[in-house]
Amino acid sequence: MTKRFKTGYRIGVIILAIITAMLLGAVILWAIGADVLKTYLVILTEPLKNKIGVTEVLLRVVPLTIIALGITVAYRSGIINIGAEGQMAIGILATTAIALAFPNLPRGVLIPFAILAGAVGGAIWGFIPGALKAKLQVSELLSTVMLNYIAAQLYTFFLRGPMLDPAELTMGSGTPQSMRLSRNLDLTRFIKGTRIHSGIFIAIGLAVLIFFLLWKTSYGFKMRAAGASERAARYGGINVPKYLIIAMMISGAFAGMAGAVEIAGVHRRAIEGVTSGYGFSGIVVALFGGLHPAGIVPAAFFFGLLIYGADMTQRLVGVPANMVQVLQGVIILVIVATKMILANPYLMQRVESRWHEIFSRKNRAQEADA
Amino acid sequence: MPQSAKDIESLRIEHITKRFPGVLACDDISLEINRGEVLALVGENGAGKTTLMNILMGLYHPDEGHMYINGTEVHFRSPNDAFEYGIGMVHQQYMLVPNMTVVENIALGYKQAWKGWKLDLRLVRERIEEIAQQYGLSVDPDAYIWQLSVGEQQRVELVKTLCLGAKFLILDEPTSALTPQETDDLIALLKTMAQELSIIFISHKLQEVKDLSSKVAILRHGKVVFQGITDDHSSSDIAALMTGHEVNLPHNDAPACTLGPMLQLRNLKVRSDRGHHALDDLSLYICKGEIVGLAGVSGNGQRELAEVINGLRKVESGQILFDGKDITNHNPAQVIASGMGYIPEERNTEGIVPSFSMKENFILKDAESETFSNHAFLKKKVIDKKAEELRTEFDIRSPNTDVIAGSLSGGNIQKVILAREISRSPKFLVAVYPTRGLDMGAAEFIHKQLLQLRNSGVGILLISEELEEITNLSDQVAVIFKGKIQKVLPSSEASRRRLGILMAGVHDDEEI
Numbered sequence: 022m023t024k025r026f027k028t029g030y031r032i033g034v035i036i037l038a039i040i041t042a043m044l045l046g047a048v049i050l051w052a053i054g055a056d057v058l059k060t061y062l063v064i065l066t067e068p069l070k071n072k073i074g075v076t077e078v079l080l081r082v083v084p085l086t087i088i089a090l091g092i093t094v095a096y097r098s099g100i101i102n103i104g105a106e107g108q109m110a111i112g113i114l115a116t117t118a119i120a121l122a123f124p125n126l127p128r129g130v131l132i133p134f135a136i137l138a139g140a141v142g143g144a145i146w147g148f149i150p151g152a153l154k155a156k157l158q159v160s161e162l163l164s165t166v167m168l169n170y171i172a173a174q175l176y177t178f179f180l181r182g183p184m185l186d187p188a189e190l191t192m193g194s195g196t197p198q199s200m201r202l203s204r205n206l207d208l209t210r211f212i213k214g215t216r217i218h219s220g221i222f223i224a225i226g227l228a229v230l231i232f233f234l235l236w237k238t239s240y241g242f243k244m245r246a247a248g249a250s251e252r253a254a255r256y257g258g259i260n261v262p263k264y265l266i267i268a269m270m271i272s273g274a275f276a277g278m279a280g281a282v283e284i285a286g287v288h289r290r291a292i293e294g295v296t297s298g299y300g301f302s303g304i305v306v307a308l309f310g311g312l313h314p315a316g317i318v319p320a321a322f323f324f325g326l327l328i329y330g331a332d333m334t335q336r337l338v339g340v341p342a343n344m345v346q347v348l349q350g351v352i353i354l355v356i357v358a359t360k361m362i363l364a365n366p367y368l369m370q371r372v373e374s375r376w377h378e379i380f381s382r383k384n385r386a387q388e389a390d391a
Numbered sequence: 392m393p394q395s396a397k398d399i400e401s402l403r404i405e406h407i408t409k410r411f412p413g414v415l416a417c418d419d420i421s422l423e424i425n426r427g428e429v430l431a432l433v434g435e436n437g438a439g440k441t442t443l444m445n446i447l448m449g450l451y452h453p454d455e456g457h458m459y460i461n462g463t464e465v466h467f468r469s470p471n472d473a474f475e476y477g478i479g480m481v482h483q484q485y486m487l488v489p490n491m492t493v494v495e496n497i498a499l500g501y502k503q504a505w506k507g508w509k510l511d512l513r514l515v516r517e518r519i520e521e522i523a524q525q526y527g528l529s530v531d532p533d534a535y536i537w538q539l540s541v542g543e544q545q546r547v548e549l550v551k552t553l554c555l556g557a558k559f560l561i562l563d564e565p566t567s568a569l570t571p572q573e574t575d576d577l578i579a580l581l582k583t584m585a586q587e588l589s590i591i592f593i594s595h596k597l598q599e600v601k602d603l604s605s606k607v608a609i610l611r612h613g614k615v616v617f618q619g620i621t622d623d624h625s626s627s628d629i630a631a632l633m634t635g636h637e638v639n640l641p642h643n644d645a646p647a648c649t650l651g652p653m654l655q656l657r658n659l660k661v662r663s664d665r666g667h668h669a670l671d672d673l674s675l676y677i678c679k680g681e682i683v684g685l686a687g688v689s690g691n692g693q694r695e696l697a698e699v700i701n702g703l704r705k706v707e708s709g710q711i712l713f714d715g716k717d718i719t720n721h722n723p724a725q726v727i728a729s730g731m732g733y734i735p736e737e738r739n740t741e742g743i744v745p746s747f748s749m750k751e752n753f754i755l756k757d758a759e760s761e762t763f764s765n766h767a768f769l770k771k772k773v774i775d776k777k778a779e780e781l782r783t784e785f786d787i788r789s790p791n792t793d794v795i796a797g798s799l800s801g802g803n804i805q806k807v808i809l810a811r812e813i814s815r816s817p818k819f820l821v822a823v824y825p826t827r828g829l830d831m832g833a834a835e836f837i838h839k840q841l842l843q844l845r846n847s848g849v850g851i852l853l854i855s856e857e858l859e860e861i862t863n864l865s866d867q868v869a870v871i872f873k874g875k876i877q878k879v880l881p882s883s884e885a886s887r888r889r890l891g892i893l894m895a896g897v898h899d900d901e902e903i
Binding site: 237238239240242243245246249250252253254255256257258259260 | 701703723724726727728735737740741744746747751754755756758759763764767769771
């Protein structure tokens with residue numbers, strides 16, 4: 022089999038997958054009576070037409086990327102982290118606590134300190150399912166999902182209780198949110214008139230960091246070995262439970278940092294609904310990006326586009342934004358199917374032999390014509 | 392009674408021959424089994440036992456020969472035909488659905504219970520009770536399969552086969568997965584069942600053959616080389632026949648243990664995954680520059696022995712001394728660091744990380760060493776160069792060292808493992824089935840490497856099923872049986888016959 026055919030085959034399959042996803046999505050959109058073409062056009066192009074649109078998409082790229090990077094570390098180490106949503110919430114609580122406790126620290130200290138606190142909060146929330154899996158073989162699917170609920174309740178409790186904005190109490194409106202956090206925590210908004218903040222550089226920096234960690238260091242090597250084949254890793258003297266726990270802590274830390282950056286860059290205070298499903302979309306982004314930082318960044322952009330585009334479809338064509346979640350589901354199914362197709366060498370051989378059959382027939386026909 | 396109307400009084404096959412491309416799997420085989428008889432079918436892997444059973448089950452058609460049931464000739468076109476006549480088989484791997492109950496599993500194949508939309512479980516239950524009483528097979532019809540032990544699952548398989556109307560049972564290595572206690576129970580059970588029906592069973596184990604069978608047939612290279620009444624022959628005679636005739640052994644006259652002991656195992660007691668003692672008071676020592684071959688029927692503790700030496704399994708009691716130091720219950724990393732090399736049994740899933748590249752697999756044990764990393768950062772150039780060197784030195788056939796290790800052929804995978812283990816310059820090597828399934832060329836290469844390693848002063852424990860491999864390479868041969876070392880003898884005294892008798896668990900080998 023030629024290398025050229027292989028590459029061509031892969032690209033062909035991926036293009037086919039995209040078309041399939043679009044067609045499936047089209048059927049659903051058609052079923053709810055939407056204008057299919059217009060909807061797609063709005064989702065995919067409308068956000069990119071002006072400065073605000075582009076920066077708003079990038080704004081969503083930041084948490085998606087950071088979370089997906091963490092998911093990748095866990096996934097590559099053989100544990101599936103569905104708990105990013107909860108880890109992010111705990112990270113936000115930790116960051117808020119630090120900002121409330123030390124509002125007068127200088128910027129250069131407070132920002133790293135608060136983000137680190139977010140990372141530690143998320144790491145603790147990741148440690149629990151990691152340790153449960155490593156020591157007691159508790160399924161991480163169960164424990165991470167359950168911890169999401171616990172985190173959500175804790176988050177609500179803190180926002181309605183200890184961290185509630187004193188102004189809300191005096192005003193009596195009672196919106197569950199913290200007070201405006203110290204201005205020393207604000208991440209710079211570097212384009213005037215937009216909300217895009219320097220968190221995007223943090224996200225890119227973290228992507229580079231994860232690439233080096235996983236593929237250029239012995240720690241990453243061991244984590245990947247533990248994830249790829251637990252038995253072989255054990256045989257090779259790798260302490261698999263230890264690296265499982267470390268991977269889950271890193272994964273949680275990243276979700277926590279995503280939360281920290283989100284409130285320091287966008288909301289400036291802890292409010293309800295900050296996580297808004299990023300923890301789950303992050304899983305899709307990680308898988309869509311091939312569990313590799315180089316794929317995750319563009320994948321995060323694509324999903325950022327989908328999420329922001331969804332808001333616009335609601336306004337411009339009247340398609341509910343929830344439809345984007347349906348589209349995400351379709352995309353996940355198509356990714357899984359594509360992976361299986363790409364991993365099937367027999368299918369590739371059959372396609373190749375068919376291809377050569379058709380191709381040589383054409384050639385012969387041309388020769389006959391000549 | 393369902394299906395088969397008549398009992399099988401006799402089954403006779405005459406001059407059965409079956410050819411596969413390049414192989415004569417069955418060569419003019421004739422056998423006869425009557426009602427109430429138990430035939431033990433014995434032979435090495437590839438002797439043609441399975442092919443013969445598949446012919447009896449209608450999966451294969453013989454090229455030549457005839458088959459008679461109760462004196463009339465029959466032709467089986469498919470397993471269903473064989474089934475109609477009442478021939479049923481219990482496979483080595485049980486065909487049961489784990490999260491269904493016993494009744495539900497049996498109902499799956501019990502056609503009488505399927506009435507249109509309705510499944511009559513009561514009928515199935517009655518049938519099970521009937522069979523259970525008739526043969527003394529007690530099973531709990533409402534137990535889920537996953538709740539049952541392996542021995543109980545096998546009983547369910549038997550009940551299933553009988554419920555579906557089998558009068559003639561074929562059992563493929565029925566005791567291979569059972570504990571000694573379960574084995575005894577099964578043999579007692581089969582003995583009583585044999586009064587009502589006929590049984591053929593495939594076995595490697597002398598004790599079972601002796602205990603259970605009334606007739607024994609030994610196959611070698613597709614031929615029946617021996618056939619007779621079990622009680623007419625002594626255990627040691629049968630054992631000798633099972634392993635084959637004397638071959639002229641190459642002598643290995645190296646002086647025994649001149650360099651002192653390297654690995655000493657003292658009174659090891661180790662549990663298997665299923666909780667019984669896989670190693671039971673096992674003691675053995677291996678010297679520097681010496682190969683000790685461990686012969687034995689698989690499942691007698693070989694896997695557990697290899698794992699416990701390498702820190703992959705816990706020692707319950709006993710001691711492992713490695714080059715004078717106690718490494719009992721050290722973790723795998725510590726054992727590796729002390730200079731142990733290991734070629735594991737499962738080369739594709741344990742010896743390599745299949746989805747990693749060849750060069751990544753070369754550094755599997757050494758990613759953290761100073762040779763390959765600098766403050767945790769991997770030294771790409773050093774790794775690439777080393778990998779290329781190993782690929783050339785060990786003649787691994789692949790375009791480069793970036794290929795995914797799992798895509799290599801078995802022989803090349805084994806060379807990758809060997810290259811890694813040898814290049815780490817170990818003090819000792821545990822090699823488990825190092826050439827199983829490999830072609831002659833690759834096997835020869837690996838044998839040469841092992842001998843070279845031995846000559847450089849490394850001690851080697853060679854665990855193998857192939858007696859020829861063991862006797863050719865080893866200085867000493869140890870025979871393992873039920874987790875104990877039966878005997879250690881110099882390779883020059885280890886004749887095939889003698890090993891075979893020891894492997895079968897016959898203790899006093901001097902009387903022969």
